[in-house]
Amino acid sequence: GAVVSQHPSWVICKSGTSVKIECRSLDFQATTMFWYRQFPKQSLMLMATSNEGSKATYEQGVEKDKFLINHASLTLSTLTVTSAHPEDSSFYICSARHLGGNRGDTEAFFGQGTRLTVV
């Protein structure tokens, strides 16, 4: 199946610094990728939809100036958490849908996730 690679898998940073998370589709092109956040024992909450070559679409309540998304190519989207605070500590997961795959576009492939801890 299609593979989505996310890096880093975990990161610890100091409060006030910025962290960049990369999401790559390894064997298919993804014009759209999605960024989710998951707090412990909770569900995945969509943060934003990343569109190649255009601005990301953010969900209500998500600060676009704090969570910068760049989708510069058909295989790479990045999420930068700026001026991180302890409350930003969470599990961040990207996903991409493989249009034209065996299941058509009905399956979302997820990266491994990034566990961010802000101290």
Next chain:
Amino acid sequence: GQSLEQPSEVTAVEGAIVQINCTYQTSGFYGLSWYQQHDGGAPTFLSYNALDGLEETGRFSSFLSRSDSYGYLLLQELQMKDSASYFCAVLTYGQNFVFGPGTRLSVLP
């Protein structure tokens, strides 16, 4: 608005059958997916239903009734490794998946 409901926890023994229900209210509906997530891991795809009826894949089956806005995941011959969280997710007109709150399944020996 978007809302999905699932039971928060289910417990069963090895070899048993478990059904996890999901009801949904979303703005637009293409289909219902199920994902499995082990602690610390990423979600993995289990199934997708776009039409009413039952889809079977090995020990797992998924059912959808669009008229009732309802679906379920059926796990048979439970194994210890099936202990995980299971999320139903609706594929919306926005082309993204909206996830349910998740059901934590514990399989006991």
